[in-house]
Amino acid sequence: MTSPSTFQLLLVVVLVAFIATLFIIFLNLKYAKKNIRSLEFKIISIELLVLTIWTASLTKTFFSTSIDFMGLNLALFILSIIFGVSLIKTVLKEIKTQKMVNALVNNLRIINDRLRQLDTQKSEFISLASHQMRGPVTSIQGYAGLILDNDYGEVPEKMKAPLEHILHSGKDLSEMINDFLDVVKIEKGDLKFEIERIDVTKMIQDIKEHYIIHANKKGLHLKSKLPDSSIFIKADKGKIYQAITNILDNSLKYTKEGSISIVLNSNKEKVFIDITDTGIGINKNEQDFLFKKFNRLSNAKEIDVSGIGLGLFITKEIIESHGGNISVESEGKGKGSTFKIDMPLVK
Ligand code: ADP
Numbered sequence: 439m440t441s442p443s444t445f446q447l448l449l450v451v452v453l454v455a456f457i458a459t460l461f462i463i464f465l466n467l468k469y470a471k472k473n474i475r476s477l478e479f480k481i482i483s484i485e486l487l488v489l490t491i492w493t494a495s496l497t498k499t500f501f502s503t504s505i506d507f508m509g510l511n512l513a514l515f516i517l518s519i520i521f522g523v524s525l526i527k528t529v530l531k532e533i534k535t536q537k538m539v540n541a542l543v544n545n546l547r548i549i550n551d552r553l554r555q556l557d558t559q560k561s562e563f564i565s566l567a568s569h570q571m572r573g574p575v576t577s578i579q580g581y582a583g584l585i586l587d588n589d590y591g592e593v594p595e596k597m598k599a600p601l602e603h604i605l606h607s608g609k610d611l612s613e614m615i616n617d618f619l620d621v622v623k624i625e626k627g628d629l630k631f632e633i634e635r636i637d638v639t640k641m642i643q644d645i646k647e648h649y650i651i652h653a654n655k656k657g658l659h660l661k662s663k664l665p666d667s668s669i670f671i672k673a674d675k676g677k678i679y680q681a682i683t684n685i686l687d688n689s690l691k692y693t694k695e696g697s698i699s700i701v702l703n704s705n706k707e708k709v710f711i712d713i714t715d716t717g718i719g720i721n722k723n724e725q726d727f728l729f730k731k732f733n734r735l736s737n738a739k740e741i742d743v744s745g746i747g748l749g750l751f752i753t754k755e756i757i758e759s760h761g762g763n764i765s766v767e768s769e770g771k772g773k774g775s776t777f778k779i780d781m782p783l784v785k
Contacts, residue, residue: 488522579608631674659697693717
């Protein structure tokens with residue numbers, strides 16, 4: 439056997455590679471459904487590389503200088519076919535997976551956009567409905583109040599209790615509407631704060647004086663432990679009042695007997711407000727869900743008091759927006775609960 443010149447070898451390789459390239463592009467066009475833009479150049483280049491190796495290896499086998507070398511080159515050629523085919527298969531599989539992932543990501547993006555649209559529509563609906571309901575509810579509360587105050591003549595004794603019931607339900611409804619509106623604002627990132635310097639000691643004192651009447655009515659003992667001096671924080675007064683009273687409202691709602699205590703403390707950095715009740719308590723495994731939207735725990739369902747599970751969600755949002763934290767501690771069912779708030783002090 440005579441060995442070929444380098445030029446002959448090169449010529450054969452180039453020619454075969456050229457034909458192979460055309461063949462590969464033709465095959466891949468079929469795979470890409472005749473769309474030249476969908477051609478995968480990664481696979482074409484891998485196929486070309488593999489074909490070049492095969493061609494070189496086959497040529498070397500043909501032009502081997504001895505039978506032994508021919509056997510060896512043939513074995514190498516067969517090995518290159520096996521590895522080449524498996525390499526092409528792997529790359530094809532990878533491209534297919536990549537395409538599937540891209541399609542899934544695309545679908546997810548479409549679904550996500552749709553969900554966002556629906557969420558916006560839902561928020562707009564809640565906001566609109568709540569605003570529409572506000573007027574009638576305010577009228578109901580207002581007129582019930584006026585009637586109870588005898589503004590329309592002396593109210594017969596037996597009508598007082600139903601009227602008070604109307605007034606009370608109106609207040610519950612109006613709080614619920616405000617909660618809905620707050621949630622919409624939170625979701626839109628629209629909850630606004632008017633920050634000022636507030637004396638927390640005085641605020642808690644005022645809250646206690648207001649709540650002591652409600653507590654007494656339920657036969658509960660409301661106590662507090664406050665420092666002698668003022669403690670100042672920078673916050674939205676109305677919103678912090680709302681957050682603290684949300685917790686107190688719950689303590690009253692979920693405590694049948696015993697006491698509720700408010701303890702105020704501070705160190706150099708923070709103010710700490712702990713509100714403890716001797717109420718129905720909270721199962722350990724449910725404590726993580728307490729601050730989530732529309733989450734009413736099994737304890738609330740058992741005793742069937744009114745509520746929609748928004749108060750603590752809003753409270754947490756308010757406290758965290760002021761750079762603070764809120765958490766709950768309870769030893770479990772029937773063992774009472776402590777809600778702990780901390781917030782940064784004015785330096
Ligand atoms: P709501 O009271 O309207 O249901 P909240 O967001 O204020 O909603 O509270 C969420 C849930 O946390 C309540 O449904 C109740 O299960 C539980 N919870 C809140 N405060 C207390 C408390 N002081 N004692 C026991 N459970 C409580």
